[in-house]
Amino acid sequence: MRNALVTGGSRGIGRAISLTLARQGFHIIINYKSNKLEAENTRKLVEEIGSTAEIMQFDVASKTDVESKLEAWKKNNEGEYIEALVNNAGIRKDGLLVFMTDEDWSDVLNTNLNGFFFTTRYLIKDMMTNKFGRIVNVVSLSGIKGLPGQTNYSAAKAAVIGATKALGQEVARKKITVNAVAPGFISTDMTEDLEEKDFKAIIPMKRFGKPEEVSEVVGFLVSDKATYITGEVISVNGGLYT
Ligand code: NAP
Numbered sequence: 001m002r003n004a005l006v007t008g009g010s011r012g013i014g015r016a017i018s019l020t021l022a023r024q025g026f027h028i029i030i031n032y033k034s035n036k037l038e039a040e041n042t043r044k045l046v047e048e049i050g051s052t053a054e055i056m057q058f059d060v061a062s063k064t065d066v067e068s069k070l071e072a073w074k075k076n077n078e079g080e081y082i083e084a085l086v087n088n089a090g091i092r093k094d095g096l097l098v099f100m101t102d103e104d105w106s107d108v109l110n111t112n113l114n115g116f117f118f119t120t121r122y123l124i125k126d127m128m129t130n131k132f133g134r135i136v137n138v139v140s141l142s143g144i145k146g147l148p149g150q151t152n153y154s155a156a157k158a159a160v161i162g163a164t165k166a167l168g169q170e171v172a173r174k175k176i177t178v179n180a181v182a183p184g185f186i187s188t189d190m191t192e193d194l195e196e197k198d199f200k201a202i203i204p205m206k207r208f209g210k211p212e213e214v215s216e217v218v219g220f221l222v223s224d225k226a227t228y229i230t231g232e233v234i235s236v237n238g239g240l241y242t
Contacts, residue, residue, distance in 0.1 A: 001052075003082045004222070005029040007060050007119060008089030010039035012188030013138060016211035017086050018042050020219040022051035026084060029073070030055045033089070060089045060115025061107075070122050081126035084222045087116045087160070088138040092190060097151045105152045112156035116163065124171065133176035134222045137164050138214070139233065141184045144242045157182075161233055168231030177230040179221045183214045184237025204239030 004021045008014040009030035015038075018028045028046050030053055032039035039055040046053035058069040073082075090112045093104040116137055127133025142150050143157025161180055168178040185191055185199055186209045200206045214236050220226055221234070235242055 001027050001080060002084070003027050003029060003077075003080060004084035004086065005031060005056075005082045005119075005123070006086045006088055007031040007115065008033075009042055010035045010055075011042075012190060013183065013186060013211045013214050014086075014088040015042045015045070016215035017088060017138075017218050018046055018053065019049060020212070020215040021084065021086075021222060022046040022049045022053065024219055024223060025051065026222075027051065028053040029082065031060070031089065032057060033059050060087075060119055061110035063114075063118045066115075066118040067122055070119075074126075081130055082123050083127065083130065083132060084134040084136075085120065085123050086136045086138065086218055086222075087119060089115055090138065090140075090190075092150065092153045094149045094153070096149060100152065108152035109156050109159075112153065113159045116160050120167070124167075124176070127176045128171065128174050131174050133171070133174070135167070135176065135178040136218050136221050137161075137178070137180040138218070139164075139180045139182045141182055141235065141237050141240060141242055144182055144233070144235070145240075164233065165231045172230055177221070177226065179226075179229060179231070180233040181214060181217050181221070182233050182235045182237070182242070184209060184235070184240045186211060186214060186236075202240065203237075207238065209236060209238055 004026040006018045009018045010032035043053040058065040140157040142154045146154045164180040
């Protein structure tokens with residue numbers, strides 16, 4: 001059994017990634033924070049494809065939560081390890097920096113950046129022991145270009161991009177690749193407050209992307225077709241200048 005953990009797999013891009021990796025033959029561990037119903041729906045969709053899945057609740061921003069849930073999984077699945085990790089869970093809390101509350105700053109950093117750190121640090125040990133692993137971090141155009149109104153989110157995603165490049169070099173010898181995928185505007189719950197038509201002028205492809213257009217790139221990076229790519233950031237943004 002090849003196991004893949006998708007954080008934030010209950011909805012949006014994470015759900016699409018869960019389905020793409022299921023088609024590639026992985027058993028999917030679908031992490032979610034609070035939306036158990038949608039996590040169960042992702043599990044059902046994975047099973048319809050003919051693969052297997054389980055749901056796993058934890059808050060990526062909580063070290064104790066991350067470590068205790070993953071420790072419990074290890075105990076229940078002796079001899080197995082999670083060889084593919086997709087750090088996808090993320091939130092945004094936009095606002096101009098001059099008005100930004102401490103909470104909006106730290107919530108976004110804790111989820112998008114510390115979530116990557118806690119989950120990756122725990123799982124990479126087994127990848128190193130097994131001398132194989134795949135880590136894909138879902139970052140953002142915002143972390144490459146910087147978007148006004150998103151200093152917290154841009155800072156968190158840019159930090160994950162830096163970590164991707166550094167970690168890729170640390171573990172390359174162990175046949176572990178670490179890459180990032182940077183979506184532009186993708187139609188999910190996260191962007192439901194944005195009017196697609198308002199962005200047509202700036203997106204060369206004149207539309208928002210679909211979650212599947214991101215998940216197929218993640219699937220490629222996890223697959224055996226991407227054995228010599230590490231520390232890389234691939235944009236999926238319909239041609240937006242980055
Ligand atoms: P979404 O539809 O809002 O879904 C967010 C997912 O993350 C949900 O599964 C949610 O779980 C989970 N999550 C949030 N906080 C969590 C936490 N503390 N612990 C565990 N899970 C948590 O978002 P999306 O658009 O699919 O975004 C997925 C990733 O892509 C994010 O990292 C986001 O920053 C990035 N991204 C999105 C866009 C875009 O345009 N949509 C663009 C660039 C980058 P629950 O269901 O339990 O709440």
